[in-house]
Structures are given as structure tokens and as C-alpha cells.
Amino acid sequence: MSTSVLNPPGVKAPATYIEEVMTLVKAKNPAEPEFHQAVREVFDSLKLVLEKHSEYREAKILERIVEPERVIMFRVPWFDDQGKIQVNRGFRIQMNSAIGPYKGGLRFHPSVTLGILKFLAFEQVFKNSLTTLPMGGGKGGSDFDPKGKSDNEVMRFCQSFMTELYRHIGPDTDVPAGDIGVGGREIGFLFGQYKRLANEFTGVLTGKGLSWGGSLIRPEATGYGCVYFAAEMLKTRKDSLDGKLCLVSGSGNVSQYTVEKLLDLGAKPVTVSDSDGVIFDPDGIDREKLAWVIELKNVRRGRIREYGEKFKKAIFMPTDIKSDYNPLWNIKADCAFPSATQNEINAKDAANLIKNGIKVVAEGANMPSTLEATKLFLDAGILYGPAKAANAGGVATSGLEMAQNSQRIAWTREEVDDRLHKIMIAIHKNCFETAETYGTPGNLVNGANIGGFLKVANSMLDQGLV
Numbered sequence: 215m216s217t218s219v220l221n222p223p224g225v226k227a228p229a230t231y232i233e234e235v236m237t238l239v240k241a242k243n244p245a246e247p248e249f250h251q252a253v254r255e256v257f258d259s260l261k262l263v264l265e266k267h268s269e270y271r272e273a274k275i276l277e278r279i280v281e282p283e284r285v286i287m288f289r290v291p292w293f294d295d296q297g298k299i300q301v302n303r304g305f306r307i308q309m310n311s312a313i314g315p316y317k318g319g320l321r322f323h324p325s326v327t328l329g330i331l332k333f334l335a336f337e338q339v340f341k342n343s344l345t346t347l348p349m350g351g352g353k354g355g356s357d358f359d360p361k362g363k364s365d366n367e368v369m370r371f372c373q374s375f376m377t378e379l380y381r382h383i384g385p386d387t388d389v390p391a392g393d394i395g396v397g398g399r400e401i402g403f404l405f406g407q408y409k410r411l412a413n414e415f416t417g418v419l420t421g422k423g424l425s426w427g428g429s430l431i432r433p434e435a436t437g438y439g440c441v442y443f444a445a446e447m448l449k450t451r452k453d454s455l456d457g458k459l460c461l462v463s464g465s466g467n468v469s470q471y472t473v474e475k476l477l478d479l480g481a482k483p484v485t486v487s488d489s490d491g492v493i494f495d496p497d498g499i500d501r502e503k504l505a506w507v508i509e510l511k512n513v514r515r516g517r518i519r520e521y522g523e524k525f526k527k528a529i530f531m532p533t534d535i536k537s538d539y540n541p542l543w544n545i546k547a548d549c550a551f552p553s554a555t556q557n558e559i560n561a562k563d564a565a566n567l568i569k570n571g572i573k574v575v576a577e578g579a580n581m582p583s584t585l586e587a588t589k590l591f592l593d594a595g596i597l598y599g600p601a602k603a604a605n606a607g608g609v610a611t612s613g614l615e616m617a618q619n620s621q622r623i624a625w626t627r628e629e630v631d632d633r634l635h636k637i638m639i640a641i642h643k644n645c646f647e648t649a650e651t652y653g654t655p656g657n658l659v660n661g662a663n664i665g666g667f668l669k670v671a672n673s674m675l676d677q678g679l680v
């Protein structure tokens with residue numbers, strides 16, 4: 215399908231074409247800066263592809279790939295424990311189904327907007343393509359905040375959310391999973407309501423409980439996968455994680471299992487955080503302390519500052535919204551694993567990390583680095599693993615959960631972990647080799663964006679104008 219024709223008559227030069235589409239994206243999607251940022255990062259890499267392949271320009275692949283196939287936005291009314299009516303907004307972005315059913319998480323957080331979910335859905339298209347599994351890209355969620363809500367309130371909200379969403383999803387159409395604010399408890403309530411409405415027991419959500427169709431290792435997968443990816447990056451410099459001092463942000467699902475796998479591989483994690491502040495534990499977060507954090511966050515649903523009260527040598531640094539940098543990224547360390555949220559590393563944070571001699575940045579969160587921070591990492595020549603490659607282990611293992619559900623079987627922990635590990639090695643190899651093929655060795659941002667794009671774009675060409 216791919217012929218190499220350089221700028222045939224009537225086809226614009228790549229840089230001009232990209233700027234024109236970028237202008238269109240900003241005009242058509244005003245007030246969605248995170249979506250613009252995600253598109254800009256991918257487009258910057260695609261210049262290299264468009265120089266070799268004019269067919270993507272002729273088929274208007276860029277204009278098509280930034281336009282969601284479908285956006286669903288809906289009212290979510292529910293009763294709180296006082297019997298008062300509450301109203302939230304629900305979304306599902308079905309971004310691209312060229313290579314498989316839509317797949318991507320649901321986020322429940324007060325910061326959720328259409329633009330945030332569009333950036334996440336856009337990233338998801340390329341990430342899912344990199345996993346080697348047949349999954350399209352989607353994302354959804356709500357501005358509902360599960361923090362401080364009772365289990366009954368969370369259940370009533372999830373049931374109302376699914377009452378609308380269920381008609382748009384299905385095991386061969388769209389298979390949501392968890393993300394910020396959506397863990398095992400929420401997936402359980404969502405699945406229960408889907409089953410009741412659809413009158414069928416299918417693998418329509420991933421991240422399910424083990425006794426009702428979930429996969430072993432799915433909760434661990436994003437964190438484990440990110441650490442496997444970091445280990446692959448270090449291997450290219452004949453180095454390993456053994457003995458490395460590591461910074462981890464967040465204290466939710468991704469952070470917890472990043473810390474666990476770092477301990478498995480002999481590294482020393484020294485930080486965790488939440489939106490209230492940062493914990494720095496110079497003695498290291500060992501398995502006992504990690505178990506305490508998991509209980510704090512997943513069972514008691516408490517705040518990370520309590521760590522400082524429990525373990526006396528640890529220091530708690532509260533978040534200062536007026537500050538232009540995050541003290542977490544100013545601690546001297548070898549490796550950084552941002553695992554909380556988007557844009558948590560700005561240019562100043564990146565400069566601090568580089569100044570302190572950071573060797574590896576592996577992104578567990580989605581788009582945790584601003585465009586300026588990304589550029590600083592690339593210019594500094596450190597090992598930089600962008601989110602859509604480094605955190606793809608979560609969705610890859612969701613794909614493995616779908617495979618097990620289709621076959622009505624459950625693989626062992628070792629089998630799933632082994633498959634996850636091999637997928638992360640394959641993703642790293644693809645990004646590394648693609649970066650070389652396109653003349654930017656070591657630039658895994660280009661490797662991930664181009665590697666993810668080619669499979670989706672070629673499938674779109676094959677399937678005609680849909």
C-alpha cells in the first residue's frame with residue numbers, strides 16, 4: 215500500500231500540511247489545550263513519515279485521525295446519602311476503531327472535561343497500536359469525584375453512569391477499563407449494572423475482580439510494565455535498575471505497582487505523593503511500608519501525609535499551588551517515574567531533574583511532561599520513555615483479559631506476567647528501531663509516535679473512507 219512519492223503536484227510539503235491541520239485542530243476544538251498538546255507532540259514526529267509517504271497526505275489521514283469517530287456526552291443524575299439530587303456529566307470518546315474495538319479507561323475526577331478525555335483518547339490510539347494487540351482507542355469518564363463519597367454513593371453514581379453508557383459499549387464494540395478514580399470497586403459496580411441491563415455476562419469491562427472474569431496481574435500491569443520498559447532502556451546502555459535511587463509520584467494504582475516492581479528489581483524508591491503533597495523517605499519505601507500505603511489508599515482511602523506521621527524519618531512536603539516547581543522532582547535520584555497525572559513535570563522540574571543527574575524518566579502517567587519538559591529530556595540525551603510506550607502494559611494486559619474472557623479460561627499469574635514482560639520488550643524494540651529507521655536514534659518519542667501511527671494509518675487506508 216505504501217509507495218514513496220515525494221511531494222507530487224498538488225500535495226503540500228509536510229511541514230506546511232502539518233501546520234495547516236494543527237491550525238484547524240485549534241480552531242475546531244477551542245479551549246482544549248491538553249488535546250492540542252497531545253496532537254502537537256504526535257504531529258512533530260510525523261513530519262519524518264510524511265516526508266517519505268505522500269499517500270497519508272492525499273488520504274487526509276491527519277485530518278481524520280484527530281476527529282473522534284463518535285463522542286457521547288450525557289447527564290448522570292444520582293441521589294447522595296442525604297437524599298439530595300446530584301448531577302454530573304458523563305463522556306465516552308470513541309476515537310478510532312481502525313485496528314480493533316475501542317479500548318481505554320474511564321476517569322472519575324473533578325478535573326475531567328471533554329478536552330482532557332480527547333487528549334487521553336488520542337494518545338490511546340497510538341498506545342494500543344504499539345501493544346501489538348488488536349485494540350482501537352477510546353476514553354471516557356466523568357467530573358464525579360469519588361473522594362469523600364460513601365460506597366453507596368459511588369454505587370448509585372456508577373449505576374446511573376452505566377444506565378446510559380451500556381447502550382454504546384460491548385465486548386466487540388468498546389471495552390472500557392479503569393483510570394484515575396476508577397479502580398476495582400468502581401469497575402465492580404459498573405459491571406454489575408451492565409450485566410443487569412444487557413442481560414448478558416460478557417467481558418465488556420477490564421480490570422474485573424478475579425472471581426468474575428478478571429485477569430491476574432491486571433492491577434499490577436501498568437506499574438510493572440513501566441518498570442520493565444525502564445529496564446529495557448537501561449539495557450541499551452549496559453545498565454540495570456539494581457541499586458538505583460528512584461522517584462515515584464502519585465500513590466494510586468500505577469504508583470503502587472511501580473514501587474513494588476522497583477523493589478523486585480533491586481532499586482530503591484524514595485518518594486510517593488498525592489494531590490496534597492509529597493512524601494520523601496530517605497530510608498526507602500520497603501515492602502512493609504508499601505503494604506501500609508496500599509492499605510491507606512485502597513482500603514482506608516486516606517491521605518499520603520499520614521505516611522509522615524507513621525514513619526518518622528519520612529518528610530512530608532505539602533503542595534504549594536503558588537510554587538512554579540514540584541519539590542519531588544528536585545530530589546537527587548537516578549530514575550523518575552511520574553505516575554500521577556498530566557503535566558506534572560514542567561520545564562523547571564525537568565531542568566531540576568537533569569541538573570541532579572537523572573538517567574531515566576519512564577512515564578507511568580499519561581502525558582505527565584509538558585512539551586517544553588519533553589524537549590529538555592530529549593536534548594539532554596537521557597533515557598526518556600514516553601507514556602504511550604512506557605505505560606502501555608496496562609492496556610496490553612486488558613487485551614490479555616479480553617482474550618481470556620473470549621476463550622472462557624484464566625491464565626496463571628506467571629503466564630500473564632511473562633506475556634506482559636514480552637510485550638514491553640517488543641514495544642521498546644519497536645520504538646527503538648523505528649527511531650533509528652527515521653534518523654533519530656534514541657528518540658523514543660519519535661519511535662512511539664511513528665510506530666503507533668503507521669499501523670493505524672495503513673489500516674485506515676485499507677478500509678476506505680469511513
Ligand code: NDP
Pocket residue numbers: 325392393394395396397436464465466467468469487488489490553554555556578579580605606608609
Ligand atoms: P489512581 O486514581 O489510582 O491514582 C492517581 C494518583 O495520582 C493519586 O495519588 C492522586 O492523588 C494523584 N493525582 C491525580 N490527579 C492529580 C492531580 N491533579 N494533582 C496531583 N496528584 C494527582 O489513578 P492511576 O494510578 O490509575 O492513574 C495514574 C496515571 O496513570 C494517570 O495519568 C492515568 O491516566 C495513567 N494510567 C493509568 C493506567 C491504569 O491502568 N490505571 C494505565 C495507563 C495510564 P489524589 O488521591 O490526591 O487525587
